[in-house]
Amino acid sequence: MMRIVAFAWSLVMGLLSVFLLGPLVLVAIFSFSSNALISFPMGDLTLKWYRDLFVNPDFYAALSNSLAIALPVALISTVTGTLAAYAFAEWRTRLGLPLLALLGLPVLLPPLVIAISLVVLYVRWLGLPLGRPAVIGGHVLVTQPLVAAVIASRMASFDFTVLEAARDLGASRWQTFWKVTLPQMRAAIVGAALIAFALSLDEFIIAVFTIGGGNTISTFVWGKIKTTLDPSINAIATILLLMTIGLTLIALRLTRYRG
Amino acid sequence: MSIDVLAAGEAARPPLLRVSGVTKRYGAAVALHPIDLEVREGSFTAILGPSGCGKSTLLRLIAGFAEPSTGKVEIAGRDVTRLGPENRPTNMVFQGYGLFPHMSVAENVGFGLSIARRPRREIDQRVTEALALVRLEEFATRRISALSGGQQQRVALARALIMRPLILLLDEPLAALDLKLRQAMQTELRRIHRETGGTFIFVTHDQSEAFSLADNLIVMNEGRIEQAGVPQDVYMRPKTLFVSQFVGDTNILPGIRRGDHVELALGARFSSPGRQGQTTFVLRPEALRLDAATPGDAGHGGTALHGTIDEMLLLGGEARITLSIGNGETLVARLSDPRDGEAFRTGMKVTVSWAEKALIEVGVAA
Numbered sequence: 001m002m003r004i005v006a007f008a009w010s011l012v013m014g015l016l017s018v019f020l021l022g023p024l025v026l027v028a029i030f031s032f033s034s035n036a037l038i039s040f041p042m043g044d045l046t047l048k049w050y051r052d053l054f055v056n057p058d059f060y061a062a063l064s065n066s067l068a069i070a071l072p073v074a075l076i077s078t079v080t081g082t083l084a085a086y087a088f089a090e091w092r093t094r095l096g097l098p099l100l101a102l103l104g105l106p107v108l109l110p111p112l113v114i115a116i117s118l119v120v121l122y123v124r125w126l127g128l129p130l131g132r133p134a135v136i137g138g139h140v141l142v143t144q145p146l147v148a149a150v151i152a153s154r155m156a157s158f159d160f161t162v163l164e165a166a167r168d169l170g171a172s173r174w175q176t177f178w179k180v181t182l183p184q185m186r187a188a189i190v191g192a193a194l195i196a197f198a199l200s201l202d203e204f205i206i207a208v209f210t211i212g213g214g215n216t217i218s219t220f221v222w223g224k225i226k227t228t229l230d231p232s233i234n235a236i237a238t239i240l241l242l243m244t245i246g247l248t249l250i251a252l253r254l255t256r257y258r259g
Numbered sequence: 260m261s262i263d264v265l266a267a268g269e270a271a272r273p274p275l276l277r278v279s280g281v282t283k284r285y286g287a288a289v290a291l292h293p294i295d296l297e298v299r300e301g302s303f304t305a306i307l308g309p310s311g312c313g314k315s316t317l318l319r320l321i322a323g324f325a326e327p328s329t330g331k332v333e334i335a336g337r338d339v340t341r342l343g344p345e346n347r348p349t350n351m352v353f354q355g356y357g358l359f360p361h362m363s364v365a366e367n368v369g370f371g372l373s374i375a376r377r378p379r380r381e382i383d384q385r386v387t388e389a390l391a392l393v394r395l396e397e398f399a400t401r402r403i404s405a406l407s408g409g410q411q412q413r414v415a416l417a418r419a420l421i422m423r424p425l426i427l428l429l430d431e432p433l434a435a436l437d438l439k440l441r442q443a444m445q446t447e448l449r450r451i452h453r454e455t456g457g458t459f460i461f462v463t464h465d466q467s468e469a470f471s472l473a474d475n476l477i478v479m480n481e482g483r484i485e486q487a488g489v490p491q492d493v494y495m496r497p498k499t500l501f502v503s504q505f506v507g508d509t510n511i512l513p514g515i516r517r518g519d520h521v522e523l524a525l526g527a528r529f530s531s532p533g534r535q536g537q538t539t540f541v542l543r544p545e546a547l548r549l550d551a552a553t554p555g556d557a558g559h560g561g562t563a564l565h566g567t568i569d570e571m572l573l574l575g576g577e578a579r580i581t582l583s584i585g586n587g588e589t590l591v592a593r594l595s596d597p598r599d600g601e602a603f604r605t606g607m608k609v610t611v612s613w614a615e616k617a618l619i620e621v622g623v624a625a
Binding site: 159165166171172175180183 | 358374419
């Protein structure tokens with residue numbers, strides 16, 4: 001009886017995994033198929049779609065936009081998120097956790113709501129043009145809380161006595177930060193930056209609302225879907241998938257972040 | 260005559276540490292009432308008190324991690340009240356050690372000197388010396404996480420001592436170690452104090468630790484210094500009820516003074532002029548003498564009472580005997596040779612006596 005139940009559960013889990021991961025696998029497989037449509041039989045193996053992409057100037061424009069957004073997003077959100085987590089941890093007041101939660105609010109809101117609010121904020125209130133800086137602002141809003149969460153979880157196991165010890169041995173606040181705090185936090189900070197980078201890279205909704213003219217990788221794909229179901233989309237998806245998984249794996253390994 | 264000369268010499272040389280009128284308030288809460296304290300060079304001073312008595316606060320004020328609300332801290336004649344920890348000639352061994360986990364043992368120990376930008380060769384040499392002092396020469400390249408608690412404690416000591424502080428501060432230095440290691444570390448601390456000839460101040464809540472290490476004892480309670488002095492003196496002549504209770508076991512004997520005589524609630528009466536009315540005496544358990552015989556005479560010029568043995572505890576090296584003395588009062592006696600205890604049984608009637616000088620008056624209990 002127990003065996004049957006265990007087997008049934010394994011089956012359910014197996015089917016669920018196939019259902020969730022199947023499309024991803026299909027996309028990756030069909031990016032190498034010579035068929036113009038996603039259909040079986042698969043036809044011949046080819047790298048045509050990848051070649052098409054790499055000769056397409058629009059793809060490069062979108063890719064360079066994405067990178068020009070993701071890099072500053074990673075940088076800015078890492079600095080602000082780290083400082084926020086550090087400050088909350090160092091105060092060690094009861095206010096720390098609620099403030100961190102407040103900072104994390106954008107993650108809880110539907111991205112659509114954030115995107116629309118951002119457009120209203122930029123255009124109506126601040127009179128700022130849409131474009132790369134606008135997307136950067138939006139992305140920092142949602143990546144910064146994750147950075148703060150990663151850093152805060154590292155901070156939870158941080159021994160604050162070392163800071164006093166460093167001061168006692170003659171180090172200034174600044175020296176203490178550089179020689180004692182930062183070296184211990186480095187892995188977590190790099191990991192958090194990679195997560196922020198990966199999130200920004202494949203974020204769609206905020207990007208499409210705030211980019212104005214031009215494309216990021218994700219809006220470029222969206223544009224392609226609207227016009228033709230070109231299999232080069234599969235190629236882009238596969239590239240993005242590999243980049244995101246790769247970055248996340250490195251980040252998880254560096255931060256040992258659990259949950 | 261020689262005493263006068265000595266006193267003059269002492270006066271000419273100011274104490275290494277002088278704390279005067281220092282208080283510390285956190286909002287409405289008072290952590291320290293005005294504290295006056297002097298520590299002379301070369302002493303090994305223990306600040307002893309229960310948790311929350313302000314002893315750690317006082318240590319942090321001396322180290323510079325906190326600023327006093329009022330008052331002054333002077334080290335070697337210099338006012339350091341407003342200086343941060345990095346600018347004071349003190350170094351601290353923290354309770355949790357606060358070692359840098361991302362550095363090796365040698366890097367930890369050399370940290371202070373590298374911050375001070377000493378030449379590489381000097382740092383290497385002094386690190387070697389400091390590690391030799393705490394007997395960790397073999398561990399220079401180890402990671403901190405690869406060390407036991409006792410070894411980490413030594414690294415923390417070496418890291419502070421390498422700075423050649425005028426005063427070494429230790430916050431509950433042995434609290435995290437198990438009993439055996441604690442005793443070994445006490446011996447080590449005494450040796451290191453002797454070899455460096457430095458001035459050590461440590462905070463502890465453990466009176467046996469204070470007695471085994473210190474040559475100068477400061478007992479604190481509720482943000483005040485209750486008594487300061489040579490440990491043996493504090494034990495033998497406690498000034499307050501708190502000190503007599505916190506430092507060792509004690510019998511508390513309330514009494515009333517009428518004229519030149521005091522009558523204890525126990526029933527004893529003896530001659531002792533002083534302030535009239537209610538008062539309290541304390542009596543150490545080891546000062547009590549028990550006799551199986553039922554004598555009519557008080558004998559040796561002290562006080563003698565009759566009692567019944569309620570309870571006997573044989574604790575290996577000593578015997579603790581609880582006696583009831585008529586009218587509901589009890590006394591605890593300690594026999595340092597447990598063989599003396601073998602003559603007694605629970606329920607036995609005995610005579611209990613003590614020398615009058617063993618009674619210490621501590622005033623009216625609050």
